[in-house]
Amino acid sequence: MKNKVLMGLAAVAMVAVLSSCGKKPQAEIDAANAAIEAAKTAEAPVYVAAEFAAVQDSLNAVMADITAQESKLFKKFGPAKAKLASIVTLANTVAANAATKKEEVKAETTTLLTDIKTVIEENGKLIPKLPRGKEGAAVIEQIKADVATVDAAVVEAQGLFDKGSYMDALNKIKAAKEKADGLNAEVKEVLTKARIKF
Amino acid sequence: MRRLKKVWRRTFLFTGITVFIAVAVTLLIRFAPKPPEQKVALARIALSEATANKADTYSRNLFHEARALYDSAMVNWQLENERFLYFRDYGKVETFADLCTRKAKQAAKVSKNNVTDLNIFIRQKIGKLNTIVNQINERFSSYPLPPEIWKNISKGKMLLKEAEVAYNKNDYPLSKAKIADSEILLTESYEYATNHLKEYFNSYPLWKKWADRTISESRQNNSYSIIIDKFARKCLIYFAGVKKYEYHVELGRNWVGDKKEKGDKKTPEGMYRITRKFGSNKTKYHKALLIDYPNANDIQEFRNEIAKGTLPRNAKIGSLIEIHGDGGRGIDWTEGCIALTNSEMDVVFKIAGEGTPVTIIGSMVNLDQLTD
Numbered sequence: 001m002k003n004k005v006l007m008g009l010a011a012v013a014m015v016a017v018l019s020s021c022g023k024k025p026q027a028e029i030d031a032a033n034a035a036i037e038a039a040k041t042a043e044a045p046v047y048v049a050a051e052f053a054a055v056q057d058s059l060n061a062v063m064a065d066i067t068a069q070e071s072k073l074f075k076k077f078g079p080a081k082a083k084l085a086s087i088v089t090l091a092n093t094v095a096a097n098a099a100t101k102k103e104e105v106k107a108e109t110t111t112l113l114t115d116i117k118t119v120i121e122e123n124g125k126l127i128p129k130l131p132r133g134k135e136g137a138a139v140i141e142q143i144k145a146d147v148a149t150v151d152a153a154v155v156e157a158q159g160l161f162d163k164g165s166y167m168d169a170l171n172k173i174k175a176a177k178e179k180a181d182g183l184n185a186e187v188k189e190v191l192t193k194a195r196i197k198f
Numbered sequence: 199m200r201r202l203k204k205v206w207r208r209t210f211l212f213t214g215i216t217v218f219i220a221v222a223v224t225l226l227i228r229f230a231p232k233p234p235e236q237k238v239a240l241a242r243i244a245l246s247e248a249t250a251n252k253a254d255t256y257s258r259n260l261f262h263e264a265r266a267l268y269d270s271a272m273v274n275w276q277l278e279n280e281r282f283l284y285f286r287d288y289g290k291v292e293t294f295a296d297l298c299t300r301k302a303k304q305a306a307k308v309s310k311n312n313v314t315d316l317n318i319f320i321r322q323k324i325g326k327l328n329t330i331v332n333q334i335n336e337r338f339s340s341y342p343l344p345p346e347i348w349k350n351i352s353k354g355k356m357l358l359k360e361a362e363v364a365y366n367k368n369d370y371p372l373s374k375a376k377i378a379d380s381e382i383l384l385t386e387s388y389e390y391a392t393n394h395l396k397e398y399f400n401s402y403p404l405w406k407k408w409a410d411r412t413i414s415e416s417r418q419n420n421s422y423s424i425i426i427d428k429f430a431r432k433c434l435i436y437f438a439g440v441k442k443y444e445y446h447v448e449l450g451r452n453w454v455g456d457k458k459e460k461g462d463k464k465t466p467e468g469m470y471r472i473t474r475k476f477g478s479n480k481t482k483y484h485k486a487l488l489i490d491y492p493n494a495n496d497i498q499e500f501r502n503e504i505a506k507g508t509l510p511r512n513a514k515i516g517s518l519i520e521i522h523g524d525g526g527r528g529i530d531w532t533e534g535c536i537a538l539t540n541s542e543m544d545v546v547f548k549i550a551g552e553g554t555p556v557t558i559i560g561s562m563v564n565l566d567q568l569t570d
Binding site: 050053057060061063064067068070071073131138139140141142144145146148149150153171172174175176178179189190193194195 | 223226227230233235238239242245246249250272275276278279283286338339340341342343345348349351352353355356359360362363364367369372451526527528529530531
């Protein structure tokens with residue numbers, strides 16, 4: 001009787017050794033996925049695309065490791081667990097870097113929006129000084145068209161900025177700023193030629 | 199003794215079973231199908247390289263196919279893992295992994311080529327559109343195009359700037375999209391302006407005839423003649439058939455085309471003569487030379503237009519067209535007159551007398567020479 005019990009225990013132990021030597025680190029996988037999702041939410045693919053791709057690559061590699069371990073009779077998930085933990089740390093860093101980059105872009109866009117509004121304000125004061133009664137002149141028509149275009153671009157950029165699309169807003173406002181500066185120089189040139197003080 | 203024998207028998211049996219199991223497990227592991235770890239790793243590396251080469255943007259279909267093949271390989275691998283060790287078949291996993299590697303490599307290659315091609319394409323397009331912008335600036339900055347056309351040109355220029363910003367950030371898809379929008383606006387506007395200009399230059403043979411006659415008269419009479427080249431904004435003064443002076447002029451704000459009626463802000467075209475001179479105390483524009491506009495031809499032309507209905511019945515013919523001072527403003531600002539700077543007006547006023555020919559034409563050169 002005693003021997004039978006002993007044999008039974010040995011068999012149970014063997015089954016235990018063979019089947020559940022290591023358990024899939026589901027909690028760690030979930031944590032890594034959550035960290036990557038958080039990085040995505042922080043717009044890492046927009047602001048730090050290369051870093052984000054690297055973390056995603058690392059997770060893919062670890063997931064392949066885990067599947068490979070699952071194929072084995074004697075599973076060993078220890079290294080995968082350690083890698084998953086480092087992926088969480090890395091994803092958090094990437095999310096933080098994305099937030100920093102986003103802030104930088106936001107700051108640059110804010111500065112450009114402020115600058116362009118100053119230029120537009122100055123243009124608004126200069127344009128009425130253009131030679132009076134010359135509304136039909138080709139130069140004035142061009143200036144008027146450019147003013148409308150810049151205004152529309154600023155409104156569009158401000159809308160993108162308000163929506164939090166800082167990168168898109170920055171692209172738009174950079175082009176608009178160049179145009180507004182050009183317009184400012186053009187108006188000043190016309191005023192100078194017309195001997196009008198500004 | 200019997201008890202000892204029994205113990206030995208049981209120990210032998212237990213050891214035997216253990217050895218059997220160990221051998222069976224070893225054989226099972228030894229001969230069980232091996233998962234294609236290496237191939238899956240290669241597929242993953244190929245996918246990474248494709249991502250690094252921006253295949254997800256520039257070779258989207260191939261990349262997504264490769265990605266789907268990798269996912270299929272992983273799913274099949276996991277499904278096989280659920281089966282008993284010895285009955286697993288990783289054939290599909292291998293096939294998917296191999297296909298993924300091939301597709302991902304292809305995607306990376308195509309992406310690289312597309313990036314290179316797109317880079318060249320965008321650079322060329324930006325260059326071409328900037329050439330159009332420069333031509334618009336050179337030929338039409340003083341040309342009275344309709345406000346709608348100027349609006350489109352302005353929008354087109356802005357989109358071109360945005361395309362340049364995106365190009366400099368290597369965002370080629372955005373740059374390409376902006377270029378497409380810009381190209382429509384700029385080329386259509388440029389085409390409109392060019393056609394308008396071509397139509398205007400249909401009168402060139404007549405202008406040339408007038409100019410030749412004016413110069414010839416100056417030569418024959420050994421006298422001064424004035425030619426106003428509207429397109430070049432030039433006042434050309436000939437003496438004895440030789441050009442003596444050349445001054446910049448400003449015109450009526452809608453200077454393109456012949457003057458049709460009072461208030462159309464056009465500078466007339468034709469062969470005229472100075473009829474009166476106004477010194478500084480008789481004009482508000484420093485000094486002025488009145489020409490005989492409208493002459494008999496202009497009056498006949500005006501009547502014809504009324505008869506054809508191209509001018510309203512209550513339209514009035516313009517008058518009081520002068521060459522005067524107060525110019526140098528940098529824009530076309532007059533009601534139809536020709537403005538010079540005061541110092542240049544002093545010279546013209548001095549040499550011109552009543553009867554001096556003043557011929558106003560669209561251009562001294564034809565359009566081909568102008569566009570060259």
